[in-house]
Amino acid sequence: MNIKSYMHDVGKRARGAARLMACACTQAKNNALTGIAALIEARQGELLKANAADLQSGRMDRLDAALLERLELTPARVKAMADGLREIAALADPIGEVSELRFRPSGIQVGRMRVPLGVVGIIYESRPNVTADAAGLCLKSGNAAILRGGSEAVQSNLAIAACVREGLRQAGLPQDAVQVIETADRAAVGELLGMPEYVDVIVPRGGKGLIERVSREARMPVIKHLDGICHVYIDDRADLDKAVKVAFNAKTQRYGTCNTMECLLVAEDVARPVLDRLGPMFDEAGVEIRGCEKSCAILPGIKAATEQDYRTEYLAPIMSLRIVTGLDEAMDHIARYGSQHTDAIITEDVSRARRFLREVDSSSVMVNASTRFADGFEYGLGAEVGISTDKFHARGPVGLEGLTSQKYIVIGDGNIRK
Amino acid sequence: MNIKSYMHDVGKRARGAARLMACACTQAKNNALTGIAALIEARQGELLKANAADLQSGRMDRLDAALLERLELTPARVKAMADGLREIAALADPIGEVSELRFRPSGIQVGRMRVPLGVVGIIYESRPNVTADAAGLCLKSGNAAILRGGSEAVQSNLAIAACVREGLRQAGLPQDAVQVIETADRAAVGELLGMPEYVDVIVPRGGKGLIERVSREARMPVIKHLDGICHVYIDDRADLDKAVKVAFNAKTQRYGTCNTMECLLVAEDVARPVLDRLGPMFDEAGVEIRGCEKSCAILPGIKAATEQDYRTEYLAPIMSLRIVTGLDEAMDHIARYGSQHTDAIITEDVSRARRFLREVDSSSVMVNASTRFADGFEYGLGAEVGISTDKFHARGPVGLEGLTSQKYIVIGDGNIRK
Numbered sequence: 156m157n158i159k160s161y162m163h164d165v166g167k168r169a170r171g172a173a174r175l176m177a178c179a180c181t182q183a184k185n186n187a188l189t190g191i192a193a194l195i196e197a198r199q200g201e202l203l204k205a206n207a208a209d210l211q212s213g214r215m216d217r218l219d220a221a222l223l224e225r226l227e228l229t230p231a232r233v234k235a236m237a238d239g240l241r242e243i244a245a246l247a248d249p250i251g252e253v254s255e256l257r258f259r260p261s262g263i264q265v266g267r268m269r270v271p272l273g274v275v276g277i278i279y280e281s282r283p284n285v286t287a288d289a290a291g292l293c294l295k296s297g298n299a300a301i302l303r304g305g306s307e308a309v310q311s312n313l314a315i316a317a318c319v320r321e322g323l324r325q326a327g328l329p330q331d332a333v334q335v336i337e338t339a340d341r342a343a344v345g346e347l348l349g350m351p352e353y354v355d356v357i358v359p360r361g362g363k364g365l366i367e368r369v370s371r372e373a374r375m376p377v378i379k380h381l382d383g384i385c386h387v388y389i390d391d392r393a394d395l396d397k398a399v400k401v402a403f404n405a406k407t408q409r410y411g412t413c414n415t416m417e418c419l420l421v422a423e424d425v426a427r428p429v430l431d432r433l434g435p436m437f438d439e440a441g442v443e444i445r446g447c448e449k450s451c452a453i454l455p456g457i458k459a460a461t462e463q464d465y466r467t468e469y470l471a472p473i474m475s476l477r478i479v480t481g482l483d484e485a486m487d488h489i490a491r492y493g494s495q496h497t498d499a500i501i502t503e504d505v506s507r508a509r510r511f512l513r514e515v516d517s518s519s520v521m522v523n524a525s526t527r528f529a530d531g532f533e534y535g536l537g538a539e540v541g542i543s544t545d546k547f548h549a550r551g552p553v554g555l556e557g558l559t560s561q562k563y564i565v566i567g568d569g570n571i572r573k
Numbered sequence: 574m575n576i577k578s579y580m581h582d583v584g585k586r587a588r589g590a591a592r593l594m595a596c597a598c599t600q601a602k603n604n605a606l607t608g609i610a611a612l613i614e615a616r617q618g619e620l621l622k623a624n625a626a627d628l629q630s631g632r633m634d635r636l637d638a639a640l641l642e643r644l645e646l647t648p649a650r651v652k653a654m655a656d657g658l659r660e661i662a663a664l665a666d667p668i669g670e671v672s673e674l675r676f677r678p679s680g681i682q683v684g685r686m687r688v689p690l691g692v693v694g695i696i697y698e699s700r701p702n703v704t705a706d707a708a709g710l711c712l713k714s715g716n717a718a719i720l721r722g723g724s725e726a727v728q729s730n731l732a733i734a735a736c737v738r739e740g741l742r743q744a745g746l747p748q749d750a751v752q753v754i755e756t757a758d759r760a761a762v763g764e765l766l767g768m769p770e771y772v773d774v775i776v777p778r779g780g781k782g783l784i785e786r787v788s789r790e791a792r793m794p795v796i797k798h799l800d801g802i803c804h805v806y807i808d809d810r811a812d813l814d815k816a817v818k819v820a821f822n823a824k825t826q827r828y829g830t831c832n833t834m835e836c837l838l839v840a841e842d843v844a845r846p847v848l849d850r851l852g853p854m855f856d857e858a859g860v861e862i863r864g865c866e867k868s869c870a871i872l873p874g875i876k877a878a879t880e881q882d883y884r885t886e887y888l889a890p891i892m893s894l895r896i897v898t899g900l901d902e903a904m905d906h907i908a909r910y911g912s913q914h915t916d917a918i919i920t921e922d923v924s925r926a927r928r929f930l931r932e933v934d935s936s937s938v939m940v941n942a943s944t945r946f947a948d949g950f951e952y953g954l955g956a957e958v959g960i961s962t963d964k965f966h967a968r969g970p971v972g973l974e975g976l977t978s979q980k981y982i983v984i985g986d987g988n989i990r991k
Contacts, residue, residue: 178931259951268931376794376965376966401987401989408989513669516595516691517980519980520686521985523984525985527990528683533677533679533683534683535683546691546978547690547774548966550979550981551980560965563938564937564939565937566926568815569815569919569942570942570943571818571823571826572826572946
């Protein structure tokens with residue numbers, strides 16, 4: 156297979172499909188989504204069989220247990236994929252929405268219409284459910300998608316892609332609106348990143364290595380998030396019950412997610428009562444704490460934190476802890492060590508909450524809530540293709556709207572410029 | 574001068590100033606804008622003197638007349654700069670605006686807050702008024718700006734920059750919020766494009782060569798427009814009086830602007846009555862028409878158009894002309910030859926207008942209005958740093974809002990994720 160000509164062919168088909176998808180009516184898109192959901196459920200046996208082949212190859216290639224776990228499809232996971240597509244069908248269609256249509260002194264009306272981005276390339280690792288999620292979001296937002304999943308999941312992804320194509324066909328939409336790259340050859344990614352004429356935006360979902368490579372090589376815009384070094388700051392005017400509950404949840408509700416708290420900041424005036432309660436709770440949960448000098452004095456059992464600890468996204472039952480003088484030192488710490496992902500303050504003080512919301516430069520900024528809420532479903536976006544820590548275009552969880560743009564529309568009655 | 578260390582110093586100062594500007598209150602920003610306007614007027618003599626020095630060097634370097642004309646400051650142009658800054662002061666402050674704050678089933682409130690992008694780099698050619706405009710827009714939108722004007726205008730730009738710094742100082746804002754690059758060395762641009770750690774977005778304003786270089790080299794997002802190959806399509810259900818008036822205005826109101834019509838498409842059923850009127854009007858205005866075979870039959874005096882003509886942004890009293898069978902062929906022509914800038918349909922037919930608005934994939938799409946309206950002032954944005962023909966982030970004229978992003982804010986009462 157000539158990868159270059161294969162990928163250019165994929166790109167060309169996607170561009171053609173994108174023009175049709177941009178004009179597709181809401182009903183056709185929803186029919187495709189519910190049709191794909193039904194096909195995925197009806198073909199569960201085939202999907203599980205394809206997945207079993209991937210799992211067997213994976214075991215022969217000695218993939219680690221965590222990767223195999225992510226790769227595995229179960230009847231429950233198949234149902235979750237189908238349900239996810241039905242949820243996307245139930246969301247409002249963002250395309251064609253006109254906002255701010257106003258008369259101008261010249262007599263023209265000027266407004267903005269929401270339109271698709273065009274062709275979205277998504278590069279992800281071994282979770283097959285991403286194939287269905289990403290296809291669904293791109294389809295509903297009127298884009299064409301080029302999906303490149305992990306090579307370990309190729310059989311599973313092709314089986315899901317067959318359902319997607321059939322669903323598109325049944326709904327009268329172009330089958331090339333969603334294409335799954337069929338080759339495991341890594342050169343395909345390089346080609347994809349080098350086709351700005353066919354691909355409008357790239358979304359890498361995966362580890363830091365993948366995201367860095369994509370950012371470096373892509374010749375089109377990238378929607379990405381790098382680290383999630385999330386902070387909770389417990390202010391001295393916090394309600395300590397809320398503080399303890401939120402900080403514990405932000406760390407322990409799940410360890411491996413990007414919105415998990417990695418560093419706890421505590422105002423010194425409340426450090427003792429807070430840590431007297433939180434220390435044993437974290438200890439019992441098996442969370443290792445690496446603290447500053449002052450916190451080691453309060454919790455003698457913990458390790459000392461290094462400078463590097465404050466810059467680390469552990470994704471594990473480990474966290475750093477620092478006692479600060481107050482709000483300003485907390486915000487300075489976040490500006491210096493944070494990754495502009497998600498940061499929270501726990502306080503009952505309105506003025507401090509207001510300052511924190513305004514001044515902390517992160518994609519999600521929270522008051523009295525767990526950082527674990529930074530998520531497309533929790534925010535009501537329905538689903539997300541990723542969380543952006545960039546400021547350009549989309550910031551935070553990227554759902555349907557993040558896959559769209561707005562053009563200007565002008566309606567006149569023969570108006571000319573003087 | 575060591576350009577690398579100079580530019581990194583500029584970048585570092587800009588990053589520091591950006592953090593302060595993001596939190597600056599509306600009143601301080603408006604005071605700075607009106608203060609700079611007053612200083613520009615008070616120092617008119619100094620500005621004209623600096624400009625005279627630039628003009629003299631320009632004449633010695635044998636710059637062409639058009640460039641010298643753009644470079645020149647006059648008392649009227651100085652006043653226009655000051656007025657422009659006062660207009661920006663009068664616009665609503667976009668920063669801190671919270672929208673869509675809604676309760677979610679989990680009990681948290683989720684909304685979006687508008688925030689600055691951070692540091693904006695603007696690279697432009699010899700118009701000194703861009704220095705004031707760009708500084709004003711960046712300042713009001715809470716960003717820090719690094720401005721790199723054409724080397725021909727360096728004295729004028731530094732004189733304007735001195736007013737900006739003084740205005741910032743008087744308003745209690747960081748003087749480094751607007752920095753003008755002081756060296757004419759072209760290596761400075763290369764350094765600027767290679768500092769993603771200090772510069773969040775680049776806006777190139779100038780010729781195609783500049784924009785292509787910036788797009789190729791920049792390691793951060795770019796807000797740009799390339800060609801403006803704008804179309805007017807006169808449908809067979811057009812009101813011919815409006816059609817003639819709008820098409821003539823779209824071409825002749827100004828020739829050198831990116832929103833000028835470069836190609837006229839006419840439905841064949843109305844081609845004769847339309848061209849019988851427009852032909853002599855364009856002829857009298859000195860506009861050269863290059864037409865398709867059918868149009869040459871109606872207007873025997875015109876030249877034949879080549880394939881290349883349909884791809885050309887003339888920026889001159891030249892236009893191409895093509896007779897099409899109807900709406901579909903017109904939209905196919907625009908998709909094939911257009912530059913996704915601004916395209917208009919002239920029709921009284923609601924269904925065709927609706928299709929054109931939805932299906933034509935350009936940053937501005939118009940019904941019964943001159944393409945010349947595609948402009949930040951005409952759209953009510955107050956001013957623009959440029960017109961984007963990209964789909965990512967901002968599309969069309971980019972004003973204050975295009976220099977901002979939205980972050981998510983979450984307000985809870987001790988909520989945790991289950």
